Amino acid sequence: MATMILPRSAQHVSASSAVSHLPDGTEAVAEIAAAIGTGADMYTVFVSAGYDLDAVGAALKQHFGDRVIGCTSSGNIGPNGYDRSGICAAGFTGGGLRIHTTAVGPLDDTATAVEQAGSALAAMRAELGDDGEGFAILLTDGLTRNEDLLAANLMAALGDVPIVGGSAGDDLTFSHTAVLHDGKFLANTATVTLVRADAPFRLLRLQHHDLTDTVLVATEVDAGRRIIRQFNGRPAASAYAEAVGADLAEIGPITFSTHPLLLKAGGSSWIRSIAAVNEDGSLNMLARVDTGDVLRLGRPVGMLDKLAERFDAVGAELGSIRAMLAFDCILRRLEFEERGLADEVGAFLAEHQAIGFSTYGEQFNGMHMNQTLVAVAFG
Structure with a gap:
């Protein structure tokens, strides 16, 4: 002890x-x-x-x-x-x-x-x-x-x-x-x-992630269950994998922690992390995202x-x-x-x-x- x-x-x-x-x-x-x-x-x-x-x-x-x-x-x-x-x-x-x-x-x-x-x-x-x-x-x-x-x-x-x-x-x-x-x-x-x-x-x-210029707009969500079904009109997991430059099969907890999503609100940025990829290509989130929310990919800094x-x-x-x-x-x-x-x-x-x-x-x-x-x- x-x-x-x-x-x-x-x-x-x-x-x-x-x-x-x-x-x-x-x-x-x-x-x-x-x-x-x-x-x-x-x-x-x-x-x-x-x-x-x-x-x-x-x-x-x-x-x-x-x-x-x-x-x-x-x-x-x-x-x-x-x-x-x-x-x-x-x-x-x-x-x-x-x-x-x-x-x-x-x-x-x-x-x-x-x-x-x-x-x-x-x-x-x-x-x-x-x-x-x-x-x-x-x-x-x-x-x-x-x-x-x-x-x-x-x-x-x-x-x-x-x-x-x-x-x-x-x-x-x-x-x-x-x-x-x-x-x-x-x-x-x-x-x-x-x-x-x-x-x-x-x-x-x-937090140690800064905003990048990569934008993902949540165009279809189940806000109550914290599920994003589509980014920019495309299956959410595929759109996210493409944004981080990885194959869909490769993304997981380490990818999610290295490249989280950030929402700007109230003059600041707030991280909305991904929990898991679902079989239908949607994403389970660890915080609420609403339809129309504009999220930016984050990158670790210092x-x-x-x-x-x-x-x-x-x-x-x-x-x-x-x-x-x-x-x-x-x-x-x-x-x-x-x-x-x-x-x-x-x-x-x-x-x-x-x-x-x-x-x-x-x-x-x-x-x-x-x-x-x-x-x-x-x-």
């Missing part, structure tokens, strides 16, 4: 983190609790595939009570950097940190679920007051295919409260993802955690440079980064692995106190996206 302990103080949010690779979930949680203690103000936990989630949930409730949030993952970010297995947890303490969590679901009807949680969300927003400093952490089932609507509706409900979060994963098996609430891992559910802090913090969003520049800028704003909660798309890690950079990027994240997990999608304010790192850094 690897452990990272950071200094604690009343003026700053600090974190202690640990990862356990014990195969028994109850024993793994006990090992983590022994390493990081049970007196923190907020705990986060991310569970890779293969664990008995009922046992893990019960153990987390026993050790950390109602101060813990978490979900299943496609690998974790912890004291070892990227870690494809095990359970990773962190305890955040100090800086006037207070949290309040509510569950939102079932997510089959996202708008209704958010509406039903309206009074709880309004009470959370009221806790901040007019001058309160805080943000919301959104963790959601990564297989419901409705994070776009969820993030937008939650942003409307919470008003000016910034949102950061990620979609639960299951190591690319796409069979079962779940979020933790009250000692249980629940599918078809999201949790929203309002975090109030007196210490300074910054939310950040980072992976490590962009990461270092962004972290340096945030560190300069905060004085230093003392703790960070990070949500990092699984496709980013796959691309780093393909290019032999995963160990270096993972070490960089660990050096900057990042704790988090590899996601099936990321949320930043009212937007859902892919192949992006979103995080909250505490100074």
Whole structure:
């Protein structure tokens, strides 16, 4: 088991983190609790595939009570950097940190679920007051295919409260993802955690793909199921393969992570990643695309440079980064692995106190996206 302990103080949010690779979930949680203690103000936990989630949930409730949030993952970010297995947890303490969590679901009807949680969300927003400093952490089932609507509706409900979060994963098996609430891992559910802090913090969003001049217009889609059937009036998979200069039979996860699609909206670009090619030549997407959306092919640029520049800028704003909660798309890690950079990027994240997990999608304010790192850094 690897452990990272950071200094604690009343003026700053600090974190202690640990990862356990014990195969028994109850024993793994006990090992983590022994390493990081049970007196923190907020705990986060991310569970890779293969664990008995009922046992893990019960153990987390026993050790950390109602101060813990978490979900299943496609690998974790912890004291070892990227870690494809095990359970990773962190305890955040100090800086006037207070949290309040509510569950939102079932997510089959996202708008209704958010509406039903309206009074709880309004009470959370009221806790901040007019001058309160805080943000919301959104963790959601990564297989419901409705994070776009969820993030937008939650942003409307919470008003000016910034949102950061990620979609639960299951190591690319796409069979079962779940979020933790009250000692249980629940599918078809999201949790929203309002975090109030007196210490300074910054939310950040980072992607390392730039727009190219190659345009693909979504001319036939099934938006609700996140399927693109045609680009520019042609079968979507064939049009995409031609755009990246590959044979249709050759395209797969590495192609998708290297050449994602970007949508321009709100003065910025947002990645819409491809999940898979269907037998009929359509494409399964990891974010919503609507008919008529103009997408541009992306190209990777300065992976490590962009990461270092962004972290340096945030560190300069905060004085230093003392703790960070990070949500990092699984496709980013796959691309780093393909290019032999995963160990270096993972070490960089660990050096900057990042704790988090590899996601099936990321949320930043009212937007859902892919192949992006979103995080909250505490100074």
